Amino acid sequence: MKILIVHNILWAHYKATVFSELNRIAPHYKGQVHVLQIARSEQSRALMGKPEQLPDQYSYELLFDTFIEQISTSAKTRALVQRMRAYRPDVLLLTGYYDPAQIVLMLLAKLSGIRVIIQTESSPVDQVRSGLKEWVKRRIVALADGFFCFGSPQADYLLQLGVRPDRILVKNNAVVDNAHLRNTYNRSLPSRSVNQETLGIKPLNFIYVGRLATEKNLPMLIDSFAQARRQQPAATEWGLLLLGDGPQKAVLQDQIDRLGLQSSVKILPTQPWYRVPETLALADVLVLPSLSEPWGLVVNEAMACGLPVVVSNRCGCAADLVQNGQNGFTFDPLRPDELTSHLHTFMANQVNRVAMGLRSEQIIARFDPPTVGKEMMEGFVKVART
Secondary structure, three states: OEEEEEEEEOOOHHHHHHHHHHHHHHHHHOOEEEEEEEEEEOHHHHHHOOOOOOHHHOOEEEEEEEEHHHOOHHHHHHHHHHHHHHHOOOEEEEOOOOOHHHHHHHHHHHHOOOEEEEEEOOOOOOOOOOHHHHHHHHHHHOOOOEEEEOOHHHHHHHHHOOOOHHHEEEOOOOOOOHHHHHHHHHHHHHHHHHHHHHHOOOOEEEEEEOOOOHHHOHHHHHHHHHHHHHHOOOOOOEEEEEEOOOOOHHHHHHHHHHOOOOOOEEEEOOOOHHHHHHHHOOOOEEEEOOOOEOOOHHHHHHHHOOOOEEEEOOEOOHHHHOOEOOOEEEEOOOOHHHHHHHHHHHHOOOOOHHHHHHHHHHHHOOOOHHHHHHHHHHHHHHHHHO
């Protein structure tokens, strides 16, 4: 069984973890895996560094050593079709149904008798939907033989689009390298206090990790933190860390200065993915306040490190990963008072952070590469045999 995977960008290190696991177990299923990486990265991630890959862990080919926005649809289509014809797979895995080049590839694959699986991150709430777009999606997904979903909201959305339940092969495809993240986090903990003092940050911290962009709703996070501080004036040991870079950085720094939060709220330089746990080790609670987020893999990362999480209900991961009151809280990103209340709950020591962190570890255990890799490979086998 020959499996060909089409993926958008080499930068996505978390997908490399899954691809490596598939490559490792493929021989046990008499299979082989090859990945076509369309582009090196995307322009929105230009500030986040070069892709960090271990290419010997799985077979892949980089089609265009540039940003994906700079590649024309016709060029992508030609390259993908040429590689598929040369490789002659039994099963084709596509990373979505929004790229015209991949839709053309899917149509040609179907005409050639190649089974097609679509991996989807879309949920009903991650962006505004229109009748015409939904009609087109229904027609596209009807052609697929199976689906790998990031989580249950994505699976539910496919059902709304008319997909048969038996074609949803994997419901927990959103994974990170849990073991690597936890090991890095554990190695960093002994120097936590020293590093906090060096960086001039508080002993206890909320943390946001990601791009500093409008859709991440960070001005509300800063305002909510300031309001929670006013409600709990004795909680001077709490701070807020923003780890990342992006177009809103200057605006956010101006807001911090205007509110007089320079000693409590710090913007830290972006880091490569494998060093993020070092900064998570300086913090106590992850906050992801996004107005729109297909999933939010940073929540996986924080939970793998044993942190409680406070997550916007617009994030695709919220339904699967956050159990209110057990490992954290969800909130409406349009209701600042809800976020303020949750931050205050931690500041006032009204919850057991250690117990919440342990629950995070338990929940994220089923979102790990070996478990998901096995489910994916069994999905490939299932569609190949139909």
